[in-house]
Amino acid sequence: MEHALGDIELTLTPQAGGSAIWRFQLDPARLPSFARAIQDEGGQLLALWGADDRHLGRGYAVHVAFLSSVGLIWSRSDLAGESPAYPDLAHIFPQADRMQRAAFDLLGIRARDAADDRKWLRHATWSEAEFPLRKDFPPLTAARSPLPEVDAYPFLRVDGEGVHEIPVGPIHAGTIEPGHFRFSIIGDRILKLEERLGYTHKGTEKRFEGMDLATGAKLAGRVSGDAHTAFAWAYCMAVESACACRVPDRAAWLRALFLEIERVANHLGDLGYLGNDVALAFGFMQFWRLKEDWLRLSARLFGHRYLFDCIVPGGVATDIDSAGRAELRALGERIAGEVSELKHIYDEHTGLQDRFAHTGIVKPELAARLGLSGLAGRASSQAWDARVQFPCAPYDQLDVAMALQKSGDVLARAEVRFAEVFESLRLIGQLLDRLPDGKLGAPCVPAGTPCEGLGWVEGWRGPTIVALRIAADGTLDRVHPHDPSWQNWPLLEVGVLGNIVPDFPLINKSFNLSYSGVDL
Amino acid sequence: MATHLILQKIFKTGFVSEPAPAADLTLRTREQQLHADILRLFGQAVAIRHVDAGSCNGCELEIHALGGPHYNLEGLGVKFVASPRHADLLLVTGPVSRHLEVALKRTYEATPEPKWVVAIGDCGCTGGMFGESYASCGRVSNVIPVDVEVPGCPPTPLALLQGILAAVSAGAKTPAAS
Incomplete structure (x- = not known):
């Protein structure tokens, strides 16, 4: 497809499978002008990661996933030489900052002239001269050198009369990551918050290397x-695109059913905790009662409370019969009714409204500038939902309504959740009513030469991306999973400014970002 | 006013709590000398500090679920506390990332004796899919002593409860070890 961005003409190659994912190879020197063109048309940077391609007769590479008017543009820029580098993108898209730092920690590819070049995923476990995702880094270092006691991370200090610091974590007081x-x-007012993550870094990306495709889905x-x-x-989706495998309709519809079940489960849990965080334990108990009923039905119908391992390369591993459909439809209807009642109580509860409204505000302009995405983005007027604008099957046949709020506070993020619970329950009804007959899977056979693919799904938190390459022998060569929390965590730092410290848990919960998903 | 709506909903909902499961003593991996004495003093009342030592957050979902009304946790004398200094039992999810190795050891040291450690999830019990690597120490018992292991990915709230009760129940896994 020929596409023009500003004065840049590009030839985009659609990814096999037909969804709105476009491949594009780009000279690294042109990355900044391309990024600016994306920004000028209102697009965003979703993900940035690197790869060691030396075993393919190339050097290193930096990959970027941009969100644009035509869908997701996946660019690859080859980096030659002994000290691989590419131009900094964080001065255009600030959300690239931590992704660039992580790419350096793991691969030694540097963002040239970046304002912040501190380490990110690396603590004290490996040295600054070692890069775990390089192919010559040993995956299993049996002899573990003793760790230095402290990470020695250079936090940015705030000085001045009356300023003091509260360090919290890594181990928190609640059951969170x-x-x-x-x-x-x-x-009592927060002047600055600086996050230090990476604690749950457990070598996930390295773990994928050499894995077979089915085990990779589990990981x-x-x-x-x-x-x-x-x-x-x-x-x-990434594997199927790389293998040119077409998923049967029934399997695609069941995948969407699972995704909406997961969205409802997480939103119910969060709505309960948001009540709990403003001392309305009633809200917690009611929403968690509903969530538990929901999880138990998933366990009975699909064999797992959280639907683990129900999606496999080529299709799905479990089906639903007509009795199960009736049961799921009935529970969905009951939950929709009860959530309506509970929403009425949340709306009427002045104490709750007082704590939710005007707390932890991220204004729409700032959300756009810093790339806030997904659920939290939609609470700050960022009208992106892949199910709506760039629907893959079966969403192209479902007409999803996007939840949107503009106040960007805790209340807005709660309202988006309420709206999405109702919409997902409606979609589940549709999916059950119109579920096509057919097979549950198709064979997914690697090509025998190195092949690549990217999958893009609107998960409950937001745009969830997995990019991968399959080696000639059919095992995984490089996998990069990207959670939307990467771009949303920095907005939490901004959203808490000027708020009182006791509101931090509430604001944090209203974002409910992933640690493991970004620590990898 | 929200109050009458709340009361209405509470009455309409009624009691949903279910009877507790029996302790599953086969989940025990070691027997501590003082076990019987501690129980004589404290009965089954136990304060738990949860430690995520590198989990994917799957096990945490089920720990949260345990707090819901079906499981009536506090009715059993089980309570989650905010500091290891207030805890009798550490509920640890894994695999233990190397970046949390020091924090986990410090948490263990900060917990007063006598104490139990329950490792939960396939990752906490064996290292799971993540195993041991440059970034992962694998199972919890590679880093601190463990009394009970509850497998599962993630273990259900019922299995968690059986494991917690196994740590604080009288009686040994095998007569020889008591």
């Missing part, structure tokens, strides 16, 4: 356990 938050405060689903279906589907 580990990470470090460094607050600088005056009195992809465990990048972030609460977004299992989103990652497993994105991974399988």
